[in-house]
Amino acid sequence: MPGSPRLRRVAGDVWLVQGSPNTLVKACGGDVVVVDPGIGESRAEAVAAAVREIAGGEPRRLVVVLTHGHTDHLAAAPGLLEALGGGEVAAPRLCVGLVEDTVVRRLVVYGGAVSEQLAAMPMVGLRVTRVLEPGEGLPCGARVVATPGHTPGHSVVVFEEDRVVAAGDAVLGERVLARFGVPFAAELPRWRRSLEEALLPLAEEGYTVVPGHGPVARGGRAAAMIKANMEAVDRVTGYVLRVLGDRGPLTLDKLAYMATVELGAAEPTPRQLLLNRTALASVLAELEREGKAEPVATEDGPAWRRKP
Numbered sequence: 001m002p003g004s005p006r007l008r009r010v011a012g013d014v015w016l017v018q019g020s021p022n023t024l025v026k027a028c029g030g031d032v033v034v035v036d037p038g039i040g041e042s043r044a045e046a047v048a049a050a051v052r053e054i055a056g057g058e059p060r061r062l063v064v065v066l067t068h069g070h071t072d073h074l075a076a077a078p079g080l081l082e083a084l085g086g087g088e089v090a091a092p093r094l095c096v097g098l099v100e101d102t103v104v105r106r107l108v109v110y111g112g113a114v115s116e117q118l119a120a121m122p123m124v125g126l127r128v129t130r131v132l133e134p135g136e137g138l139p140c141g142a143r144v145v146a147t148p149g150h151t152p153g154h155s156v157v158v159f160e161e162d163r164v165v166a167a168g169d170a171v172l173g174e175r176v177l178a179r180f181g182v183p184f185a186a187e188l189p190r191w192r193r194s195l196e197e198a199l200l201p202l203a204e205e206g207y208t209v210v211p212g213h214g215p216v217a218r219g220g221r222a223a224a225m226i227k228a229n230m231e232a233v234d235r236v237t238g239y240v241l242r243v244l245g246d247r248g249p250l251t252l253d254k255l256a257y258m259a260t261v262e263l264g265a266a267e268p269t270p271r272q273l274l275l276n277r278t279a280l281a282s283v284l285a286e287l288e289r290e291g292k293a294e295p296v297a298t299e300d301g302p303a304w305r306r307k308p
């Protein structure tokens, strides 16, 4: 298939359709599980072709699993379902609203119902037909593990027999991490806890970890990638504490601008500033809980200063 994304075996019977995000496919006895179909003009057809190749024809039963309700992970799902004659759409309970409604999604990601142009993503919503609970079993020996933080409901899919983790955005490839400086998460401190308590133990047990955005990693490489993500949160938290002390009080908007310019390589576009503002709000909340920062009213809006 010229121009189609590379299809390769990750481990056991789990296959990777490369992309950003990556898509994982496993077929077993007529059942097919697809994790995060992705986004892009030709993505639905490419994933459908991969499913037919892996399953040796049309699946008898298709389950499309979404690790979370972000557009880049789900936009190709309606086209994929159409190409393969329908199937189930499974998503974690707390992501159902994000998957089904593009306004809810924008509210949670950007802190307001920003324009479609500003969000720069196709406004695709789809109906969830199966609500996933932590620990729930899926076809093909897969199970759901809650990894809240990137979104409150974010969950990874673990293919037990193959020892592969479809990690979604619970972990980012190191190059993506370096580019953005502030990793996007609705709750950065909780994202870090999920990395440490849910993902790192799996990596250390030898599971292959497939991030949504980044290369497949296993063994020491997987653990190193996860630790780099944890360190990125520590770096952001340390940065916020320092600048609140040196230059505070700072409004969330000012803090987002400074962090975008000083911590990452990404341009401070309006969209990037909004994403970083969402993530940084959760860092300020954690610093407040720890008694290290406090909000104050200023003529520029609510601002935060370091608590002595």
Ligand SMILES: [Zn+2]
Pocket (backbone or CB within 6 Å): 068, 070, 150, 169
């Ligand atoms: Zn995401």
